[in-house]
Amino acid sequence: MSAVLRGDRATEQVELFLIHEARLLDEARYDEWLALFTADAWYWVPSEPGQRSPYDTISLMYDDRRLLETRVRRLMSTQPHAQQPPSRTSRIVANATLEETAADGRALTVRSKLMMVEFRLDNQRIFAGTCTHRLVRADDSFRIAWKRVDLINSDSVLEGLVVPF
Amino acid sequence: MTDYSAAHLRELVQPGRVHRSLYTDPRIFELEMERIFERAWIYVGHESEVKAPGDYRTTRIGRKPLVMVRHQDGKIYVLHNQCAHRGTMVVAGERGNASEFRCCYHGWTYHTDGRLKAVSLPHGYPAHFDPKDPGIAMVQVRRVANYRGFVFASLADHGPSLEEFLGYMTTSFDDMVDRAPDGELEAAGGVFKHAYNANWKVYLENLCDAAHPIFVHQSSIAAAEQQSDSVYSDGSGEIAIRQMRQNGAPYSFWESQVGIWTYPNGHSFLGDYHDDAKLVAALNDPAFRQYITALETRKGTDETARILSVRRWNSNVYPNLSFMSQFQQLRVVHPIGLNRTVVYTYNFRLKGAPEKMFERTISFANIVNGTGSLVLTDDLETYNRIGIGLASGGAEWLEIGRGYTSDLADETGGRRGKNSTSEIYIRNMFDAWLGFMTDEQAQPVRRIEWPEQRAVSK
Numbered sequence: 001m002s003a004v005l006r007g008d009r010a011t012e013q014v015e016l017f018l019i020h021e022a023r024l025l026d027e028a029r030y031d032e033w034l035a036l037f038t039a040d041a042w043y044w045v046p047s048e049p050g051q052r053s054p055y056d057t058i059s060l061m062y063d064d065r066r067l068l069e070t071r072v073r074r075l076m077s078t079q080p081h082a083q084q085p086p087s088r089t090s091r092i093v094a095n096a097t098l099e100e101t102a103a104d105g106r107a108l109t110v111r112s113k114l115m116m117v118e119f120r121l122d123n124q125r126i127f128a129g130t131c132t133h134r135l136v137r138a139d140d141s142f143r144i145a146w147k148r149v150d151l152i153n154s155d156s157v158l159e160g161l162v163v164p165f
Numbered sequence: 166m167t168d169y170s171a172a173h174l175r176e177l178v179q180p181g182r183v184h185r186s187l188y189t190d191p192r193i194f195e196l197e198m199e200r201i202f203e204r205a206w207i208y209v210g211h212e213s214e215v216k217a218p219g220d221y222r223t224t225r226i227g228r229k230p231l232v233m234v235r236h237q238d239g240k241i242y243v244l245h246n247q248c249a250h251r252g253t254m255v256v257a258g259e260r261g262n263a264s265e266f267r268c269c270y271h272g273w274t275y276h277t278d279g280r281l282k283a284v285s286l287p288h289g290y291p292a293h294f295d296p297k298d299p300g301i302a303m304v305q306v307r308r309v310a311n312y313r314g315f316v317f318a319s320l321a322d323h324g325p326s327l328e329e330f331l332g333y334m335t336t337s338f339d340d341m342v343d344r345a346p347d348g349e350l351e352a353a354g355g356v357f358k359h360a361y362n363a364n365w366k367v368y369l370e371n372l373c374d375a376a377h378p379i380f381v382h383q384s385s386i387a388a389a390e391q392q393s394d395s396v397y398s399d400g401s402g403e404i405a406i407r408q409m410r411q412n413g414a415p416y417s418f419w420e421s422q423v424g425i426w427t428y429p430n431g432h433s434f435l436g437d438y439h440d441d442a443k444l445v446a447a448l449n450d451p452a453f454r455q456y457i458t459a460l461e462t463r464k465g466t467d468e469t470a471r472i473l474s475v476r477r478w479n480s481n482v483y484p485n486l487s488f489m490s491q492f493q494q495l496r497v498v499h500p501i502g503l504n505r506t507v508v509y510t511y512n513f514r515l516k517g518a519p520e521k522m523f524e525r526t527i528s529f530a531n532i533v534n535g536t537g538s539l540v541l542t543d544d545l546e547t548y549n550r551i552g553i554g555l556a557s558g559g560a561e562w563l564e565i566g567r568g569y570t571s572d573l574a575d576e577t578g579g580r581r582g583k584n585s586t587s588e589i590y591i592r593n594m595f596d597a598w599l600g601f602m603t604d605e606q607a608q609p610v611r612r613i614e615w616p617e618q619r620a621v622s623k
């Protein structure tokens with residue numbers, strides 16, 4: 001992980017972290033991805049643009065830490081039919097900006113853009129959207145306190161979503 | 166080429182089996198759109214979606230785009246979403262409020278009950294053109310009916326009333342509405358829209374299928390069973406994991422405790438499944454205690470106990486509606502093409518219940534209906550595989566005979582499986598299917614056709 005932190009500036013550190021996260025997901029290393037999250041983290045893919053809460057409106061995915069662990073375990077070890085054969089994905093994360101930094105510099109909110117292509121069976125799908133990460137400093141890197149992914153087509157007709165964004 | 170005469174259609178639905186072509190022949194699909202979707206009562210929306218005059222939502226019957234709208238007279242109308250000038254779809258958005266509808270093409274306008282209001286350049290038309298002609302309008306669907314807030318429309322000019330069509334299934338709607346302390350529901354919380362590449366019929370055929378969870382959902386069952394309960398949850402994960410574990414109930418559970426009931430016109434429900442203590446609203450949940458208090462205050466303790474003792478899982482209203490009264494979820498199956506189906510799912514808030522109860526409804530929706538659910542995604546994968554598998558041209562007949570020889574008459578006027586694993590609800594849908602498909606008239610109230618009454622053709 002320390003290689004991720006070569007950069008001096010916070011934005012560069014954050015960009016490298018996001019690239020690392022995207023790589024773990026592309027390589028289906030979901031257990032290592034899960035390890036990036038804090039013990040009380042949540043992960044959220046809203047069903048509507050600008051959705052304000054995951055509690056009064058449905059979500060494409062809304063996982064507290066317990067459900068996120070179950071989601072990852074299903075992908076890693078219990079062979080969902082919907083991942084036989086597994087998807088292959090290719091992600092680009094870019095345009096990262098620091099939106100807010102805590103006074104002590106230990107926590108920050110980052111906005112970035114995601115382009116993800118998913119291939120499975122004869123189908124290739126493209127997903128695009130905005131990610132917001134709340135990162136907290138831990139050891140020589142970050143942990144994800146929460147992550148929100150706003151797909152531009154979140155309220156569209158969609159086929160099943162299995163691979164996390 | 167077959168002409169699909171009534172006699173031929175009857176040969177395709179046999180005791181305990183149906184012919185593959187009912188899922189694979191585009192001519193059958195076209196006939197279904199005409200004879201089933203244009204004759205039956207089809208759910209078009211909930212009255213709470215159009216509370217104020219001018220409120221509208223777009224909807225459909227089969228592939229036909231419609232608008233459900235509340236007019237200035239307070240009544241709900243269902244309109245064909247087609248401009249009377251040259252056919253453009255008039256209302257493009259999903260929902261909103263309008264004082265009139267204006268076509269984007271040449272600006273013809275319509276009152277919110279569909280009557281033509283104004284025509285641009287209204288001169289030089291031949292004699293037949295009368296702007297007051299109800300056929301030169303956003304044409305109204307003539308038969309619209311509301312059962313306790315659930316709005317249905319039928320494109321048939323004649324036929325049974327909505328209540329006759331629903332029959333005993335009205336009790337499932339009653340169950341959903343009665344659970345609201347104030348006696349009213351409100352559609353809320355967003356809409357899932359998921360798609361799959363197979364025939365529309367396979368969706369309802371899965372929703373009362375007690376034999377599938379331990380196979381289809383094995384991945385989420387195992388993942389949930391291995392999940393530690395001491396990991397942090399804000400409550401939403403807990404509900405999801407409990408339901409996933411419940412899906413792993415062995416066949417002995419489905420064969421001893423759960424039942425399947427079916428009724429004329431293709432309707433059915435899976436019953437005696439969850440009690441509230443097991444699931445969404447565990448008895449030690451303070452929100453559920455408050456909810457019971459609210460119900461008891463409004464309805465009394467006896468009626469509250471009666472309401473909470475009703476334990477229905479999916480109630481399926483033929484041809485394309487399924488709802489869970491106990492968990493306030495409702496799904497509408499929209500056939501798009503022979504091998505393409507889109508399902509819209511809705512949630513309802515119980516008016517007068519603590520807001521936390523609606524949070525439970527949302528968490529439950531995410532896991533049972535969510536496009537990114539750990540459960541539903543394996544159902545969708547299965548539907549897609551049905552779509553591909555049926556194209557193979559292998560086994561000619563689909564076997565829907567499980568429980569055929571042990572089905573029973575039920576005192577509520579229907580017929581039920583000996584236990585929940587009977588495929589009686591699929592046979593029952595095909596009885597209705599055959600009734601709609603072979604009747605050239607708008608349908609009468611159909612009696613369920615039982616195996617012993619039907620000649621076996623070879």
Ligand code: FES
Pocket residue numbers: 248249250251252253268269270271272273
């Ligand atoms: S088509 Fe609607 S105004 Fe011409």
Ligand SMILES: [Fe+2]
Pocket residue numbers: 377378381382544
């Ligand atoms: Fe299922």
